[in-house]
Amino acid sequence: MDFRDSPDEAEFRSELRSWLAAELPPDWGEREPHVGRWDFEAARRWTRNLFDAGYAGLTWPTEYGGRGLSPTYQGIYLEETARIDAPDHIGVIGLGMAGPTIIAHGTPEQKETHLRGILSGETIFCQGFSEPGSGSDLASVRTRSEREGDEFVVNGQKVWSSYAHVADYCILLTRSEAGSQKHRGLTYLLVDMHSEGVEVRPLRQITGDPEFNEVFLTDVRVPVSNVVGEVGGGWGVAMTTLLHERGTLGFALTARLDALFRRLVSTAQKTGAASDPLVRDRIADLYVDLQGLRFTNYRSLTALMKTGVPGPEGSVAKLHWSEANQRLTSLARELLGADGQLDGEGAFWNGYWQYQQLRSRGNTIEAGTSEILRNIVAERVLGLPRSR
Amino acid sequence: MDFAFSEEQEMLRAAAREWLADRYPADRVATLADGDEGWDPGVWKELTELGWLDPELDLLEQAVLAEEAGYALLPAPWFSSVALAGAAVGGPPSRPATLAWADDAARTLREAANTVSCRADDDVDGWRLTGVKRAVPDVGAAAIAVVAAREHDRVTLFRVDLADHPEVVHPLSTVDRTRRLGELRLDGTPAERLDLDAGVALRTVRRRALALLACEAAGLTQRALDLAVEHAKTRTQFERPIGSYQGVSHRLANVYTALALARSLAYRAAWCVAEDDPAQDEAVASAAVAAARAAVGGCENAIQSMGGIGFTWDHPLHRYYKRAQWIASFDGSPSRHRAELADLVLG
Numbered sequence: 154m155d156f157r158d159s160p161d162e163a164e165f166r167s168e169l170r171s172w173l174a175a176e177l178p179p180d181w182g183e184r185e186p187h188v189g190r191w192d193f194e195a196a197r198r199w200t201r202n203l204f205d206a207g208y209a210g211l212t213w214p215t216e217y218g219g220r221g222l223s224p225t226y227q228g229i230y231l232e233e234t235a236r237i238d239a240p241d242h243i244g245v246i247g248l249g250m251a252g253p254t255i256i257a258h259g260t261p262e263q264k265e266t267h268l269r270g271i272l273s274g275e276t277i278f279c280q281g282f283s284e285p286g287s288g289s290d291l292a293s294v295r296t297r298s299e300r301e302g303d304e305f306v307v308n309g310q311k312v313w314s315s316y317a318h319v320a321d322y323c324i325l326l327t328r329s330e331a332g333s334q335k336h337r338g339l340t341y342l343l344v345d346m347h348s349e350g351v352e353v354r355p356l357r358q359i360t361g362d363p364e365f366n367e368v369f370l371t372d373v374r375v376p377v378s379n380v381v382g383e384v385g386g387g388w389g390v391a392m393t394t395l396l397h398e399r400g401t402l403g404f405a406l407t408a409r410l411d412a413l414f415r416r417l418v419s420t421a422q423k424t425g426a427a428s429d430p431l432v433r434d435r436i437a438d439l440y441v442d443l444q445g446l447r448f449t450n451y452r453s454l455t456a457l458m459k460t461g462v463p464g465p466e467g468s469v470a471k472l473h474w475s476e477a478n479q480r481l482t483s484l485a486r487e488l489l490g491a492d493g494q495l496d497g498e499g500a501f502w503n504g505y506w507q508y509q510q511l512r513s514r515g516n517t518i519e520a521g522t523s524e525i526l527r528n529i530v531a532e533r534v535l536g537l538p539r540s541r
Numbered sequence: 542m543d544f545a546f547s548e549e550q551e552m553l554r555a556a557a558r559e560w561l562a563d564r565y566p567a568d569r570v571a572t573l574a575d576g577d578e579g580w581d582p583g584v585w586k587e588l589t590e591l592g593w594l595d596p597e598l599d600l601l602e603q604a605v606l607a608e609e610a611g612y613a614l615l616p617a618p619w620f621s622s623v624a625l626a627g628a629a630v631g632g633p634p635s636r637p638a639t640l641a642w643a644d645d646a647a648r649t650l651r652e653a654a655n656t657v658s659c660r661a662d663d664d665v666d667g668w669r670l671t672g673v674k675r676a677v678p679d680v681g682a683a684a685i686a687v688v689a690a691r692e693h694d695r696v697t698l699f700r701v702d703l704a705d706h707p708e709v710v711h712p713l714s715t716v717d718r719t720r721r722l723g724e725l726r727l728d729g730t731p732a733e734r735l736d737l738d739a740g741v742a743l744r745t746v747r748r749r750a751l752a753l754l755a756c757e758a759a760g761l762t763q764r765a766l767d768l769a770v771e772h773a774k775t776r777t778q779f780e781r782p783i784g785s786y787q788g789v790s791h792r793l794a795n796v797y798t799a800l801a802l803a804r805s806l807a808y809r810a811a812w813c814v815a816e817d818d819p820a821q822d823e824a825v826a827s828a829a830v831a832a833a834r835a836a837v838g839g840c841e842n843a844i845q846s847m848g849g850i851g852f853t854w855d856h857p858l859h860r861y862y863k864r865a866q867w868i869a870s871f872d873g874s875p876s877r878h879r880a881e882l883a884d885l886v887l888g
Binding site: 155 | 542544545546766770773781782784785786787789790793794795797798801802803808809830834876879883886887888
């Protein structure tokens with residue numbers, strides 16, 4: 154047991170710190186937080202910067218443009234970028250889900266076509282798993298893919314597809330065997346979002362932002378060469394995607410919660426609430442949540458490096474984070490009192506907390522609802538019988 | 542970064558677990574808890590032979606033992622001897638021992654470092670202590686007490702041989718019958734003055750004790766969870782195991798989540814204290830808050846999951862619950878630890 158950086162890790166951290174300091178404006182960390190949607194082109198430029206400097210795909214194999222480093226380095230990267238509030242890599246889905254899935258199950262051509270673009274921010278991916286009416290029941294996929302010669306013809310509808318409005322490609326789970334049930338007969342496709350028959354309709358969410366979308370697929374033709382894994386073997390491929398979604402999520406979420414916590418502290422100080430013993434108690438409680446998440450991530454990271462599989466601790470990180478994040482943002486807005494109902498210009502930090510608080514309601518729904526995650530913990534970790 | 546116990550530490554864990562399971566099955570713990578002494582003094586020799594009292598054991602190894610002791614609810618003055626008396630004097634004692642810090646002027650270890658009401662007087666024959674020390678852990682089992690007393694205007698630590706002065710020991714009825722509290726009623730009782738800085742010693746005790754108790758809490762929460770999970774798998778209602786109802790399974794998933802976080806913070810606290818890391822006070826306070834939350838909440842959820850049986854004296858759960866409460870009330874309360882954390886993050 155040793156929580157200190159190894160000499161190599163310390164060197165990596167210090168290089169990254171210097172690089173960030175040189176790339177970002179000097180007052181970057183002290184600026185008022187940014188509210189709402191990110192600037193797409195700025196995010197893409199920043200991503201290119203990250204890629205050129207070798208900070209995109211730290212854990213990816215070197216032959217695919219990554220650096221082949223252990224997940225510890227990704228953890229350091231996330232800690233350091235969160236520490237000064239650096240922008241995120243634009244390709245959340247590509248980097249965390251599509252890329253690792255293609256590395257694990259893709260053909261050499263698929264790797265050649267997509268991986269570099271994901272890292273550099275040229276290719277944006279979205280995820281097409283959820284469907285209207287299916288929600289958390291992923292295996293009830295109804296979007297059909299029917300083979301015609303060298304192509305699949307895809308028809309159906311997906312929903313809650315984050316980034317679909319800006320995406321170049323979609324990882325799409327389809328039913329390729331008519332009449333098949335549940336996990337059987339599914340095929341995992343890489344679909345060019347610019348294909349004919351793909352229609353994206355943004356859905357406005359509780360914050361007012363159109364962050365996710367409905368995707369309508371009408372006779373979309375997808376080359377058979379875009380199948381990831383086996384035809385009919387899409388469920389296993391999708392599980393790889395979800396494993397990576399949750400595997401890499403813990404660190405990213407905790408790093409963001411850390412940044413949010415520092416803003417909560419600053420808000421408590423600015424509003425005078427920092428002297429209220431009841432507020433102090435709640436902030437300290439949130440601090441324990443944050444530390445608990447951080448060191449649980451470390452523990453599951455160590456398990457991953459020692460055994461090659463993420464420890465069960467990792468499965469609780471998202472569950473606990475989502476609720477801690479909701480408590481934090483709700484407390485922050487509460488500290489603003491009646492001003493917490495103001496929005497936009499003139500509001501505290503232009504309505505930053507109002508936005509964060511509303512956005513946080515999605516945390517216990519997206520990427521596996523808290524109910525589904527509790528089922529996973531109950532059944533796979535505790536070994537309790539399946540709930541019906 | 543490496544957040545795992547070493548192979549040797551894991552071997553120590555396996556050996557401790559095996560010995561505890563063999564020596565302290567639930568029915569034996571129940572018999573001891575309901576008995577007069579609360580423990581079997583014969584075990585001290587065994588603990589010594591097994592190496593639980595080795596001066597070479599570092600805090601991480603003690604943390605492993607504390608977690609397993611919590612899982613089995615070891616009814617013996619090991620914690621009091623090692624984490625309280627031993628941490629004060631710089632090593633584990635050869636006989637069962639404890640530390641007496643609380644009295645009318647000081648409730649917590651932090652307060653006791655500055656002022657206590659118990660008085661030390663220099664006599665021609667040596668030092669003599671006068672005053673009542675309260676809530677002394679395992680005092681009925683201890684042969685030696687390390688006592689914080691006021692020497693003129695400063696706090697100093699003294700050693701009192703309780704075997705020679707049994708009349709000063711007053712065991713009290715305690716909720717947790719496997720780790721009892723009592724009073725020391727000192728009235729000109731001879732004592733040996735310890736040549737060490739009491740402030741430093743009491744700070745060390747506090748850190749080590751809280752870190753080890755957080756590990757103990759992780760162990761007992763795991764046991765409460767195991768008991769509840771076993772029950773939820775086998776107990777059927779409406780023709781289904783109750784663990785298939787989300788009302789039960791989600792409750793237990795929440796216990797697991799709280800335990801995962803508390804365990805991480807407990808191990809981290811032990812490492813930080815062992816390494817004298819600059820973050821150790823924050824680490825200890827965070828671990829203490831998470832440990833109390835996981836252990837007390839975990840036992841409460843386990844009791845609820847058990848239904849009526851969980852509320853009986855015959856079922857072992859209540860003993861875990863009582864130990865959880867003991868841990869949560871050690872040297873203050875979770876709200877005091879949170880106040881300390883608030884000072885750290887808010888100034």
